[in-house]
Amino acid sequence: MRLIVARCEVVYTGRLNAVLPEALRLLMVKDDGSVMVHADSGGFKPQNWMTPPTVIEEEPGRIVVRKRAGASEDRLEINIADVVSDVSHDMGEAAALEKEGVERQLQELLADRPQACGEGLRLLRREWPTDIGPVDLMCRDDTDAFVAVEIKRVATIDAVEQLTRYLERICTEPGLGACRGILAAQVIKPQARVLAESRGIACVTVDPTVLRGDREPDLTLFAG
Numbered sequence: 001m002r003l004i005v006a007r008c009e010v011v012y013t014g015r016l017n018a019v020l021p022e023a024l025r026l027l028m029v030k031d032d033g034s035v036m037v038h039a040d041s042g043g044f045k046p047q048n049w050m051t052p053p054t055v056i057e058e059e060p061g062r063i064v065v066r067k068r069a070g071a072s073e074d075r076l077e078i079n080i081a082d083v084v085s086d087v088s089h090d091m092g093e094a095a096a097l098e099k100e101g102v103e104r105q106l107q108e109l110l111a112d113r114p115q116a117c118g119e120g121l122r123l124l125r126r127e128w129p130t131d132i133g134p135v136d137l138m139c140r141d142d143t144d145a146f147v148a149v150e151i152k153r154v155a156t157i158d159a160v161e162q163l164t165r166y167l168e169r170i171c172t173e174p175g176l177g178a179c180r181g182i183l184a185a186q187v188i189k190p191q192a193r194v195l196a197e198s199r200g201i202a203c204v205t206v207d208p209t210v211l212r213g214d215r216e217p218d219l220t221l222f223a224g
Helices: 101-112 157-170 190-198
Strands: 002-013 018-029 035-038 048-050 055-059 062-069 072-088 122-128 135-140 146-155 179-188 202-205
Touching: 018 072, 035 072, 048 072, 101 122, 101 135, 101 146, 101 179, 135 157, 146 157, 157 179, 157 190, 179 190, 190 202
Parallel strands: 146 179, 179 202
Antiparallel strands: 002 018, 002 072, 018 035, 035 048, 055 062, 062 072, 122 135, 135 146
């Protein structure tokens, strides 16, 4: 991981345009291609960022991060006026994140009842491996098409980005071809739902008490 403290201007172009005027900021460049721009305020959330896969180009006084976004390209241009610190750290091989608590329970329950994520779904495998991490469930639907299910307690935009990356990798695997995605969670944030649906990813709200059979699902009444 590379950490750069520098006075810089940051220009983002792509799905929208944004400019961060010149100021002292922390630039975090991870080996997986993630790039984050932090200020000394605003909590944990970066002011701007780019998720992998990315292409990072560097020349004196400038770092450019590019990422394909469908037919277009997102671009993060960092114009550096002065570098205060530039250090790199070998973080070693990261241990795989083990799901705990609610997410692990949801995965187990949905593995037993994949049809709760969509009618006709049947489980192929839990923790389907990809070269960037495992997707929670790989299923097939009633047309025999592949369906990847990512499970969260609370689904945010980051969950949509994660599932998008998984789908990109899965669709390159021999014999799979196309694969659609489902984001399953107890709570799905409105922004995450909008982004997911714009990418053709279905969203399903699940309740562990219903999946366990502790209570009946809520009934929706339709007026005639």
